Amino acid sequence: MGYGGTVACTDVDCVYRKKYFLGHGMTPVYPLSSLIMELHPTARPSVMEAVKDRHVCHYEHNHSLFHCTNCDHVFKKVTVKIEFYDGGSFETHRRCSRCKKDRTKEIDVGELENRICPKCKESLLKMDSFILWD
Numbered sequence: 001m002g003y004g005g006t007v008a009c010t011d012v013d014c015v016y017r018k019k020y021f022l023g024h025g026m027t028p029v030y031p032l033s034s035l036i037m038e039l040h041p042t043a044r045p046s047v048m049e050a051v052k053d054r055h056v057c058h059y060e061h062n063h064s065l066f067h068c069t070n071c072d073h074v075f076k077k078v079t080v081k082i083e084f085y086d087g088g089s090f091e092t093h094r095r096c097s098r099c100k101k102d103r104t105k106e107i108d109v110g111e112l113e114n115r116i117c118p119k120c121k122e123s124l125l126k127m128d129s130f131i132l133w134d
């Protein structure tokens with residue numbers, strides 16, 4: 001079951017509102033090659049390289065929200081985790097999409113509350129609603 005939420009600006013005159021769908025739905029994306037096509041183009045080669053000539057036993061994807069502790073950027077990213085029959089595993093990177101540093105941590109949508117609105121850059125954000133999706 002996926003989850004998520006909507007954040008909105010506390011200033012009524014600012015129309016900023018963003019909906020985040022996180023986690024993963026009930027339906028796995030099958031086959032793996034079509035999941036790869038859903039990834040950011042720059043992430044695809046590393047996954048294709050990792051699965052080349054190996055037997056995949058399990059894979060999962062996740063829509064996650066990350067906060068960069070280096071530049072304070074918040075971004076959504078699809079991460080993929082793959083396990084192989086030989087015992088190895090592979091996970092896509094979580095580098096910041098803005099500063100490219102590897103100092104990100106996964107956050108929950110609720111943690112966006114009280115951050116400065118990215119649109120008006122004055123008022124704070126609040127949680128507007130929570131979502132469950134599949």
Ligand SMILES: [Zn+2]
Nearest residue numbers: 068071096099
């Ligand atoms: Zn950053």
Ligand SMILES: [Zn+2]
Nearest residue numbers: 009014117120
């Ligand atoms: Zn605003």
